[in-house]
Amino acid sequence: MQRYNPSDIEPKWQKIWDETGVYTANLKSNRPKYIAMSMFNYPSGAGIHIGHAMNYTISDVKARFKRQQGYESYHPVGWDAFGLPAENYAIKTGVSPQESMANIIPGYHKQYKAMGWSNDWQKEIATHLPEYYKWTQWIFSEMYRRGLAYQDSRMQWWCSIDKTVLANEQVIDGKCWRHDGPNDPLVEKREVKQWFFKITDYADELLAAIDQLDWSESVKLAQKNWIGKSVGAEIEFRIHNSKDTIKVFTTRADTIFSAALIILAPEHKLTKKITTIDNQQLINKYIEDSEHKSEVERQADKDKSGVFTGAYAINPANGEKIPIWISDFVLAGYGTGAIFGDIHDERDFEFIKKFNIPARVSIIPEDEQEAQKVKNQEYCYSSEGILIDSAEFSGLRSNQAREKIIDWLAKKKVAKEVTNYRMLDWSVSRQRYWGAPIPVINCPKCGSVLVPDKDLPVILPELTDYQPTGDGRSALARAKDWLSIECPQCHGLAERETDTLDTYIDSSWYMYRYFDPQNQNNIFDSEIVKKWEPIDFYNGADHATAHLLYARFIARFFTKIGLINEPEPFKQFLFNGKVTASDGQMFSKSKGNGVDPLEIISSGYGADSLRIYLMFAAPLDLWVKWDSRGVPGAYRFLNRLWNLVSEYLESADGQLNDDDRLAINQIIHPMIKKVTEDIENNRYNTAIATIMGSLNELYRIKKNNLVKCDVWLAALSSIIACVAPFAPHISEELWQLLGNSTTVHRDTWPKWDEQYLVSEEVTIVIQVNGKVRAEIKMPQGANQEDVLTVAQKEDNIKRYLAESSIKKVIYIADKILNIVVG
């Protein structure tokens, strides 16, 4: 037989799989279903890199494993094609994004196939195609019709390079996520009219459902923090000599009696109105400064700054007159944009001390000495404690007083219980070209009017100039023919909306389109989706918060409108690690340290070796440092498997004695069990290690005893089937060489036989006082007395027992005998 040469067999099988459609999922099958997928890819001119190889192999192994187990297993493929890179490329070169995508995507097909991923190409989707974004637009319309999409003017992050609005999560360390280099500018704030999805309506249920998810813990936590629920009270303060009132949000209503001042965010609506003439100049300057101050500067500048407005508020709890200040550490976007400051909060404490604002203490610890220090205001006491100087609430514990004080203020109609979320509504407008146009017509008479469903999709017109207009509108404002349209309501002259939808919308529902990619009349056939939902396995190394949260939101929305049944789209989510360069640095184009999977494949090692290496190097949730010697190591393993099968095929027919038969079975069956459980539990590295170990043991046995017989055939078949999810090409080749006429990739997963999991003879470790002193062989299931009797005959044990007496014996069946002597 020939030597193992991946360059021959890999392309051969890829072609055959393509032609025979082994990986085409029958969505109407009666088999149990399984769908495994990784976050879909953004096609760029660079092609796939080693990180993609990692991500997609993880879900491919899962899909293949289930397919071999007899599931109708679906490993879908699609393209997250809308987004800025293709548009920026278009601006630079004049090549339309539509054309770039048409050029780029076929290259990805080749690369995906070269990696041996078992994608179902018949159901491929791409978000930039009108047949897809028609339904992205439809989702917007449905949201609008149900009151979950609205338009509002907001201060928004603005990237001066891309000339577009950014969502909060697209601002990283004060810079645009696409331009975060040292020379890139900081983001600015601009008032922009935006479309929003009311995700905050779902905040509570999105939060509540997190605990039940079978997801990586770190991601669950990130989601919780992102939603950021906090329960407290909104308390209303009258302004002295004015009819206006200021509402503040607090989670510590129990500290209200020590309120020393009110602090407003500089952007707060009342700031300018209440400022007294004497203070106007300073206040205006402060507001102006903080507008220009970037988020980075605000954060870097931990030192508290602020200006007194000259106005006073009345504490509704005790009638005290307290000053109103402004400071940029108070965030306009959270709560009411105003707080009451008191000595029991670290930040307020700092502020009060810095500006010498009179303050007093209302919570003290139980310890008398400490209480005295707190009363002397030596440090900030922000923990729970006992109330003092708090009228009828004095003496209560702070955690109990909290609710009582809110009730009391509520009766006076100056407070109510409120829940706040860190998460804001989802800004879905983008002033960019390369996205799904928002299906809205702006009519001078009727205002915003939805494009009727029958006119969807609103096709994105091709342009010659893709540069945003710079006035805040996308390049679509230049497409005059496209822009002007008759209003569907009054039939007067109107204009189309020039904003496009955030690409996170495209990716928040794509998993459902996979089940019915060609449907022209509906977003998808609910019956099919209800059969296939939820996604059984999902993985990725990015997007722990935004994408997953938005997908969960859309799934809940779909559930409410009856399209699907499962409010949670992803049953299991694995947040896998990334691959970095050997020095731990991220791969990047600018560093030129990238590793090209296709180069490794074509260098002769093949995709199978690359796949094995990536899955073997470390547990899936750890980051892997690329090691160029890893792939050759994986290749050696596959080569050993190849050579063993070759030798078997060239050997003569024969019989094995009972001992050898048993020995081989006792290698293979535990392996099957371990590999099955490990893949199930996403422990691919130990699954591969187990197969390697078994192969090594078979090598030890084969020396004199390799003959063509049922036991060897079964052993080799099992090992090939177990390798198949990781190394699909070599296993298919060897499978066929062993005489099979059907593929190894369907219905071939071996079962283990319990009788071979235990051996008749076991090794028992003999310890004296917890230290290993001997090993003895005993029949499986021997009792303590027998083991002890045999152990006492061991020379080394005798030495230890000679001078002391046995005080106690601990026996763990078939494992350990510990003799305690004194």
Place this chain on the structure above:
RNA sequence: GGGCGAGUGGCGGAACUGGUAUACGCGACGGACUUAAAAUCCGUUGGCCUAAAAAGCCUUGAGGGUUCGAGUCCCUCCUCGCCCACCA
């Protein structure tokens, strides 16, 4: 600053609910094959002690504790990584 996670050979990493620490792979060393090299195959490989073996001692970031027995549980400390970061 807050939260989460992790520290195991020269390296990546194993170790089930406390029960033979270092599986598997890489690297290194020795041998076979070869004119030679690569590839392949066989063997050795935590440290100390030893010519070698046996026996023994030490070893899972540091220190302490619980236990017959601790990488695993508890306490204190150190280091690293990731995420969030003035959210009232």
